[in-house]
Amino acid sequence: MATDAWGTSRTAVAGLFRREGQDRQTAIEAQLDSDADLVAQDDDAEGARRDLVPIWHRRLATLLRQYPGAADDLRVLIAEMQAALPPAQQQGVQTNIARDNGQVFASQGGNVLVDTRPDSGRLRPPPSAAGSDEGSGQAG
Template sequence: MLEELILAGGTTVVGAMATDSWMAARDGVARLFRGRGEDRQAAIEAQLDNNAALVVRAADAERARRSLLPVWLLELESLLDQHPDVAGELRELVSEIQRRLPETQRAWVQNNVAKDGGQVFAVQGGNVIVHQTPPGQEGGSAEAR
Protein backbone atom coordinates (compact mmCIF):
# COMPACT_ATOMS: atom_id res chain seq x y z
CA MET A 1 0.00 0.00 0.00
CA LEU A 2 2.81 2.43 0.79
CA GLU A 3 4.46 1.67 -2.55
CA GLU A 4 1.30 2.84 -4.32
CA LEU A 5 1.24 6.01 -2.21
CA ILE A 6 4.91 6.70 -2.94
CA LEU A 7 4.31 6.20 -6.67
CA ALA A 8 1.23 8.44 -6.60
CA GLY A 9 3.14 11.07 -4.64
CA GLY A 10 6.16 11.03 -6.92
CA THR A 11 4.15 11.16 -10.14
CA THR A 12 1.99 13.94 -8.74
CA VAL A 13 4.99 16.04 -7.69
CA VAL A 14 6.74 15.78 -11.04
CA GLY A 15 3.46 16.05 -12.92
CA ALA A 16 2.77 19.39 -11.23
CA MET A 17 6.15 20.87 -12.21
CA ALA A 18 5.76 23.72 -14.72
CA THR A 19 1.97 23.82 -14.33
CA ASP A 20 -0.39 26.28 -12.63
CA SER A 21 -0.55 23.80 -9.73
CA TRP A 22 3.16 23.93 -9.05
CA MET A 23 3.27 26.35 -6.11
CA ALA A 24 0.60 24.42 -4.21
CA ALA A 25 2.46 21.16 -4.87
CA ARG A 26 5.83 22.68 -3.94
CA ASP A 27 4.53 24.17 -0.69
CA GLY A 28 2.72 20.95 0.20
CA VAL A 29 5.79 18.78 -0.32
CA ALA A 30 7.97 21.20 1.66
CA ARG A 31 5.38 21.10 4.47
CA LEU A 32 5.67 17.29 4.60
CA PHE A 33 9.38 17.61 5.41
CA ARG A 34 8.96 20.47 7.94
CA GLY A 35 9.81 19.54 11.51
CA ARG A 36 10.66 15.92 10.71
CA GLY A 37 14.01 15.47 12.47
CA GLU A 38 16.94 16.96 10.62
CA ASP A 39 16.24 20.27 8.91
CA ARG A 40 15.55 19.02 5.39
CA GLN A 41 12.91 21.56 4.47
CA ALA A 42 15.30 24.16 3.01
CA ALA A 43 17.14 21.49 1.00
CA ILE A 44 13.86 20.01 -0.25
CA GLU A 45 12.58 23.46 -1.27
CA ALA A 46 15.80 24.13 -3.21
CA GLN A 47 15.60 20.70 -4.84
CA LEU A 48 11.95 21.28 -5.82
CA ASP A 49 12.79 24.70 -7.29
CA ASN A 50 15.77 23.35 -9.23
CA ASN A 51 13.80 20.38 -10.56
CA ALA A 52 10.90 22.57 -11.65
CA ALA A 53 13.35 24.89 -13.43
CA LEU A 54 14.76 21.88 -15.31
CA VAL A 55 11.27 20.97 -16.51
CA VAL A 56 10.59 24.56 -17.60
CA ARG A 57 13.87 24.73 -19.59
CA ALA A 58 13.59 21.26 -21.11
CA ALA A 59 12.82 20.88 -24.79
CA ASP A 60 10.73 17.84 -23.79
CA ALA A 61 9.06 18.53 -20.42
CA GLU A 62 7.58 15.03 -20.19
CA ARG A 63 10.99 13.43 -20.63
CA ALA A 64 12.37 15.72 -17.93
CA ARG A 65 9.54 14.71 -15.60
CA ARG A 66 10.18 11.00 -16.26
CA SER A 67 13.86 11.52 -15.47
CA LEU A 68 13.04 13.26 -12.18
CA LEU A 69 10.48 10.70 -11.04
CA PRO A 70 12.98 8.24 -9.47
CA VAL A 71 14.45 11.07 -7.36
CA TRP A 72 11.07 11.90 -5.86
CA LEU A 73 10.16 8.26 -5.37
CA LEU A 74 13.33 7.89 -3.27
CA GLU A 75 12.72 11.12 -1.34
CA LEU A 76 9.15 10.15 -0.47
CA GLU A 77 10.12 6.56 0.35
CA SER A 78 12.83 7.81 2.69
CA LEU A 79 10.42 10.24 4.35
CA LEU A 80 7.79 7.55 4.90
CA ASP A 81 10.39 5.06 6.17
CA GLN A 82 11.51 7.56 8.81
CA HIS A 83 8.08 9.05 9.51
CA PRO A 84 5.23 6.64 8.67
CA ASP A 85 2.78 9.04 10.30
CA VAL A 86 3.18 11.33 7.23
CA ALA A 87 1.27 8.86 5.00
CA GLY A 88 -2.11 10.47 5.67
CA GLU A 89 -0.78 13.94 4.90
CA LEU A 90 0.81 12.68 1.68
CA ARG A 91 -2.48 11.05 0.61
CA GLU A 92 -4.32 14.33 1.20
CA LEU A 93 -1.68 16.31 -0.71
CA VAL A 94 -1.79 13.89 -3.66
CA SER A 95 -5.59 14.20 -3.85
CA GLU A 96 -5.47 17.98 -3.61
CA ILE A 97 -2.80 18.40 -6.28
CA GLN A 98 -4.37 15.85 -8.65
CA ARG A 99 -7.61 17.84 -8.56
CA ARG A 100 -5.66 20.97 -9.57
CA LEU A 101 -3.55 19.40 -12.31
CA PRO A 102 -4.35 19.86 -15.99
CA GLU A 103 -6.09 16.80 -17.44
CA THR A 104 -2.94 15.76 -19.33
CA GLN A 105 -0.94 15.55 -16.08
CA ARG A 106 -3.47 13.53 -14.05
CA ALA A 107 -2.72 10.11 -15.47
CA TRP A 108 -0.07 8.41 -17.50
CA VAL A 109 -1.17 6.03 -20.22
CA GLN A 110 0.81 3.06 -21.42
CA ASN A 111 -0.27 0.81 -24.28
CA ASN A 112 1.47 -2.52 -24.78
CA VAL A 113 0.79 -4.99 -27.57
CA ALA A 114 2.29 -8.44 -28.05
CA LYS A 115 1.66 -10.26 -31.32
CA ASP A 116 2.58 -13.54 -32.89
CA GLY A 117 3.78 -15.25 -29.73
CA GLY A 118 5.52 -12.14 -28.42
CA GLN A 119 5.71 -11.21 -24.75
CA VAL A 120 5.14 -7.90 -23.00
CA PHE A 121 6.50 -7.11 -19.56
CA ALA A 122 5.44 -3.61 -18.51
CA VAL A 123 5.22 -1.41 -15.44
CA GLN A 124 4.83 2.34 -14.90
CA GLY A 125 7.02 4.15 -12.45
CA GLY A 126 9.20 1.19 -11.59
CA ASN A 127 11.38 -1.49 -13.09
CA VAL A 128 10.77 -4.75 -14.87
CA ILE A 129 13.43 -7.38 -14.44
CA VAL A 130 13.03 -10.44 -16.64
CA HIS A 131 15.04 -13.62 -16.22
CA GLN A 132 14.28 -16.07 -18.99
CA THR A 133 15.56 -19.56 -19.43
CA PRO A 134 15.78 -21.53 -22.64
CA PRO A 135 12.60 -23.42 -23.64
CA GLY A 136 12.10 -26.63 -21.69
CA GLN A 137 14.00 -25.50 -18.59
CA GLU A 138 12.33 -24.47 -15.33
CA GLY A 139 13.04 -21.27 -13.46
CA GLY A 140 12.28 -18.33 -15.77
CA SER A 141 10.47 -15.49 -14.04
CA ALA A 142 9.29 -11.95 -14.52
CA GLU A 143 9.34 -9.56 -11.59
CA ALA A 144 7.73 -6.12 -11.54
CA ARG A 145 8.43 -3.54 -8.86
Protein backbone atom coordinates in the same frame (compact mmCIF):
# COMPACT_ATOMS: atom_id res chain seq x y z
CA MET B 1 5.78 22.20 -12.55
CA ALA B 2 4.39 24.74 -14.98
CA THR B 3 0.83 24.64 -13.67
CA ASP B 4 -0.91 27.12 -11.36
CA ALA B 5 -0.90 24.43 -8.69
CA TRP B 6 2.92 24.35 -8.58
CA GLY B 7 3.29 26.93 -5.79
CA THR B 8 0.79 25.18 -3.55
CA SER B 9 2.24 21.75 -4.32
CA ARG B 10 5.79 22.95 -3.71
CA THR B 11 4.87 24.29 -0.29
CA ALA B 12 2.95 21.13 0.64
CA VAL B 13 5.72 18.75 -0.48
CA ALA B 14 8.34 20.74 1.41
CA GLY B 15 6.01 20.70 4.44
CA LEU B 16 6.06 16.90 4.44
CA PHE B 17 9.82 17.05 5.00
CA ARG B 18 9.53 19.48 7.90
CA ARG B 19 9.31 16.40 10.12
CA GLU B 20 13.06 16.12 9.55
CA GLY B 21 13.61 19.70 10.70
CA GLN B 22 13.50 23.21 9.26
CA ASP B 23 16.90 22.82 7.57
CA ARG B 24 15.65 19.74 5.68
CA GLN B 25 12.48 21.55 4.61
CA THR B 26 14.57 24.47 3.32
CA ALA B 27 16.83 22.05 1.42
CA ILE B 28 13.80 20.33 -0.15
CA GLU B 29 12.38 23.71 -1.22
CA ALA B 30 15.71 24.51 -2.88
CA GLN B 31 15.75 21.09 -4.58
CA LEU B 32 12.19 21.56 -5.86
CA ASP B 33 13.13 24.98 -7.27
CA SER B 34 16.25 23.54 -8.90
CA ASP B 35 14.24 20.69 -10.42
CA ALA B 36 11.63 23.14 -11.73
CA ASP B 37 14.39 25.18 -13.39
CA LEU B 38 15.87 22.01 -14.89
CA VAL B 39 12.51 21.07 -16.41
CA ALA B 40 11.88 24.61 -17.68
CA GLN B 41 15.27 24.79 -19.42
CA ASP B 42 15.29 21.30 -20.91
CA ASP B 43 14.34 20.87 -24.57
CA ASP B 44 12.54 17.68 -23.52
CA ALA B 45 10.61 18.92 -20.48
CA GLU B 46 8.50 15.77 -20.29
CA GLY B 47 11.61 13.59 -20.39
CA ALA B 48 13.19 15.68 -17.63
CA ARG B 49 10.06 15.21 -15.50
CA ARG B 50 10.17 11.45 -16.08
CA ASP B 51 13.82 11.38 -15.05
CA LEU B 52 13.00 13.11 -11.76
CA VAL B 53 10.21 10.69 -10.79
CA PRO B 54 12.43 7.90 -9.41
CA ILE B 55 14.51 10.42 -7.45
CA TRP B 56 11.45 11.89 -5.75
CA HIS B 57 9.99 8.42 -5.31
CA ARG B 58 13.11 7.46 -3.35
CA ARG B 59 13.04 10.66 -1.26
CA LEU B 60 9.38 10.16 -0.35
CA ALA B 61 9.84 6.44 0.34
CA THR B 62 12.71 7.23 2.71
CA LEU B 63 10.58 9.85 4.45
CA LEU B 64 7.72 7.37 4.87
CA ARG B 65 10.02 4.72 6.31
CA GLN B 66 11.25 7.20 8.91
CA TYR B 67 7.83 8.80 9.50
CA PRO B 68 5.03 6.35 8.66
CA GLY B 69 2.48 8.86 9.94
CA ALA B 70 3.26 11.05 6.92
CA ALA B 71 1.48 8.56 4.64
CA ASP B 72 -1.97 10.06 5.19
CA ASP B 73 -0.65 13.58 4.53
CA LEU B 74 1.01 12.34 1.35
CA ARG B 75 -2.20 10.65 0.15
CA VAL B 76 -4.16 13.88 0.68
CA LEU B 77 -1.47 15.87 -1.11
CA ILE B 78 -1.47 13.50 -4.09
CA ALA B 79 -5.26 13.69 -4.39
CA GLU B 80 -5.17 17.49 -4.23
CA MET B 81 -2.39 17.70 -6.80
CA GLN B 82 -4.21 15.36 -9.21
CA ALA B 83 -7.44 17.33 -8.84
CA ALA B 84 -5.61 20.59 -9.58
CA LEU B 85 -4.18 19.33 -12.87
CA PRO B 86 -5.90 20.16 -16.15
CA PRO B 87 -8.21 17.29 -17.23
CA ALA B 88 -5.86 16.22 -20.03
CA GLN B 89 -3.10 15.63 -17.46
CA GLN B 90 -5.29 13.60 -15.12
CA GLN B 91 -5.07 10.56 -17.37
CA GLY B 92 -2.83 7.59 -16.81
CA VAL B 93 -1.19 5.15 -19.17
CA GLN B 94 -1.23 1.42 -18.65
CA THR B 95 0.82 -0.97 -20.76
CA ASN B 96 0.17 -4.71 -20.50
CA ILE B 97 2.18 -7.29 -22.39
CA ALA B 98 1.58 -11.04 -22.48
CA ARG B 99 4.19 -13.31 -24.01
CA ASP B 100 4.65 -17.01 -24.61
CA ASN B 101 0.98 -18.00 -24.25
CA GLY B 102 0.64 -15.70 -21.23
CA GLN B 103 -2.52 -13.90 -20.25
CA VAL B 104 -3.08 -10.34 -19.03
CA PHE B 105 -6.13 -9.33 -17.05
CA ALA B 106 -5.97 -5.59 -16.36
CA SER B 107 -8.22 -2.81 -15.21
CA GLN B 108 -7.90 0.84 -14.29
CA GLY B 109 -10.32 1.92 -11.61
CA GLY B 110 -12.36 -1.27 -11.63
CA ASN B 111 -12.36 -4.98 -10.97
CA VAL B 112 -11.30 -7.89 -13.11
CA LEU B 113 -12.94 -11.21 -12.33
CA VAL B 114 -11.44 -14.26 -13.95
CA ASP B 115 -12.74 -17.82 -13.83
CA THR B 116 -10.18 -20.26 -15.19
CA ARG B 117 -12.22 -23.45 -14.86
CA PRO B 118 -12.32 -25.36 -18.16
CA ASP B 119 -16.10 -24.98 -18.55
CA SER B 120 -16.27 -21.33 -17.41
CA GLY B 121 -16.76 -20.01 -20.95
CA ARG B 122 -19.94 -21.98 -21.63
CA LEU B 123 -23.31 -20.53 -20.81
CA ARG B 124 -25.47 -22.87 -18.82
CA PRO B 125 -29.15 -22.54 -18.10
CA PRO B 126 -29.93 -21.84 -14.46
CA PRO B 127 -30.79 -24.95 -12.48
CA SER B 128 -34.55 -25.45 -12.31
CA ALA B 129 -36.23 -26.35 -9.07
CA ALA B 130 -38.02 -29.68 -8.95
CA GLY B 131 -41.71 -29.28 -9.65
CA SER B 132 -41.39 -25.73 -11.01
CA ASP B 133 -44.02 -24.43 -13.36
CA GLU B 134 -41.84 -23.85 -16.45
CA GLY B 135 -44.59 -22.87 -18.85
CA SER B 136 -46.30 -20.31 -16.65
CA GLY B 137 -44.17 -17.32 -17.62
CA GLN B 138 -43.22 -16.76 -13.97
CA ALA B 139 -39.56 -16.10 -13.27
CA GLY B 140 -37.92 -18.70 -11.06
